[in-house]
Amino acid sequence: MLVESSSDEDAGLFKDQVTPALQVHSASKTFGGVRVLEDVSLAVLPGEIRAIVGENGSGKSTLVKILAGYYEPDAGTEVAVAGNPVTTTHAGEAKNAGLRFVHQDLALVDSLNVVENLGLGRGFGCGRGRPVNWADRRREARQNLAELGYDVDVTVPTGKLQASERTAVAVARAVAEHHSRPQLLVLDEPTANLPGPEVERLFDLVRRVRDNGVAVLFISHHLDEVFELADSVTVLRGGRLITTRPIAGLDRSTLIELIVGHPVQSSTQTAVVDERSVVLELKSISGATVHKLSADVRKGEILGIAGITGSGREAAASLIFGGLPRTGDVVVDGHFVPSGRPDLSIGAGIAMVPANRPRVAVVHGHTVAENLTLARLKDFSQKGWLRRREEMRTVQGWLGELDVRPREPHALMSRLSGGNAQKVILARWLRLEPRVLILDEPTQGVDVGAKQDIHDRIRAAASSGCSVVVCSTDSEELALLCTRILVFSGGRVESELPGPVEAAAITAACLAATPEARKTEEAGA
Structure with a gap:
């Protein structure tokens, strides 16, 4: 049986240590x-990597x-x-005290180069009325990134960098000493948009920050990352x-x-596939x-699509659904589905849950009910009136x-956590009883409890005869489903x-399949 600790247990976790980099008491x-x-x-020591975990709505974001x-x-x-003591009612005071933050969206301007992004929020070290010494700023930018183990062309637009390089720019901007020495770096879901090979590179970066005596708060839904990187949780x-x-x-x-409050049984059971019946x-x-x-x-089949960023995996779902122009044929139950017409795809029985929920799935400013039913309102209309x-x-x-x-139902979608918003989008399509369900990163940014619920619904859809396509960078998710x-x-x-297959084998196949790996193999041959 699990015993919940008192709120002051953290302060006694490490005995006879130096002054904590961060100490929080009775935060409400x-x-x-x-x-x-x-x-x-909680109390976090200099040079400690502390993970903070919990389901969506547990209070992680509020604390940050x-x-x-x-x-x-x-x-x-x-x-x-x-x-x-710090009065945390002003962002400038928190920064001057040594608290630094890298949020999931990184807050970079893609059209600006690395030097310009590093200067955002801290200036370029020139006095009023004096021109910027760009040569010095470029040299400083290269040095900031080199200290984190990165050699990046600091003159190119940041939007053209690899995902891990963009994260490195955000971290370099956060930990660079300007008005004060950084004491604590907060990383909020830093791996959410990183492919597997780049995650380890980010971890090396975080360890370099730690080795410089900076404490780290690491927020992640990926428990494997917590066990690999953190000292405490x-x-x-x-x-x-x-x-x-x-x-x-x-x-x-x-x-x-500890996270969900009760044991969670993982299931690797998938629906029985009808080998004779091709739906898609x-x-x-x-x-x-x-x-x-x-x-x-x-x-009844659940087909997985894996691959690192840039492999084509990230475009597959939209191409099948018709959100991107395509050549070739998509056929559902023997009927051809035109390209570039998501409305006709829906009519043919195809449903899609996209990866970027906030941008292309959620209708902001509208209620949960409106977001859930909008895919087919005619089910509730009669003579032009909506039967509320x-x-x-x-x-x-x-x-x-x-x-x-x-x-x-009348709550705004903006009030929902990531996991609950994803459930609403999934319900939007399951309500239509689709013949084909396409899911792009279905549990990205979702806590462990919601992830289990979503996986169960995916299996239930397949069990009911739906053909499911799951595009994901999460090898464990693909292995389970x-x-x-x-x-x-x-x-x-x-x-x-062919399934069943272990997550490690999927990751290895993705890495072995990269063009660079093939070139190396061919050169060796």
Whole structure:
């Protein structure tokens, strides 16, 4: 049985140590009478990497926003940096105290070069009325990145850099000494947009920061990353501190139980595939970065598509659905589906949950109910009028079916956590009972509990006879769900892995399939 720790347990985790880089005591935050963070206390030492984990809505983001000065905490909250009290109601004070932040979107301007991005928010070291010495700034930028193990052309637009290089620019900007020495670096889901090979490069960067005596708060839903990188982990649930533990001696199943509050049983069971019934036919599909994709997907099958960034994997879902122009044929139940017409794809029985929910899936400013039903409003219309009562009954049913929290149809989508928003988008399409369900990064940025729920719904859809295509950079996810997996490289299917297959084998296949790996192999031959 798990025992929840007191809020002051963290302070006693490390005995007889130096002054903590960060000390938080009784951090609380209330919105509209609802306490979303309650008496959270923690202490992080210089040179320590502390992971903070918890389900969506557990209070992680609220805590980070209090530290950043974005939220004003409730009375009684105390924060100290390197032993000095800090009033975290102003972002500038938090920065001057030595708190630095790299958020998931990195806050870089893609059209500006590395030097210009490094200068954002801190200036270019020239006095008023004096010109910028660009030669010095370029030299300084190269030095900042070299200290983190990166050799980058600092004159190119940042948008043209690799994902890990862009993250390095954001970290370099955060930890560079300007008005104060950095004491603590907060990394909020830094690997969310990184392919597997670049994650390890980021980890090397974080370790370099740690070795310079800077403490790190590492927020991630990926528990494998927590075990690989962190020295200790703090678990939040429902706005409360559950425990802080050293990583040494902690296993994955125990950590999951601490996060969700009960044991979670992983399942690798997939639906029984009807080998005789081909629902989706892909015939020489080309477009964007994909070349001649051909595959048959059978009734009840969950087909995985894997590959590193730039392999073509990231464009496959949109090409099949019709969101990107394509050549070749998409056939559903023997009927051809025109290119570039998502509306006709929907009519043919194809549904798609995209990777970038905020930009292309969620209708901001609209309610949960409106977002859930918009794919086919005619189900609730009669003579030009919308039958709201029937719509609400349907919405309530799906919110209960997928355990969306809060279960409030009239709530704005912006109020939902990432995992609950993803459940609403998934419900939007499951309601239509599609013949083909395409999911692009279905659990990206989703906590472990919501991830389990989403996986269960995907399996249930396949069990009902739906053909499912899952495009994902998460090898463990593909291993748990898929009947077989296509591995992309250079825009083409490089190999096919029949299930069941281990996550490590999928990752190895993705790395071995890179054009660079093939060139090396050919040179060696």
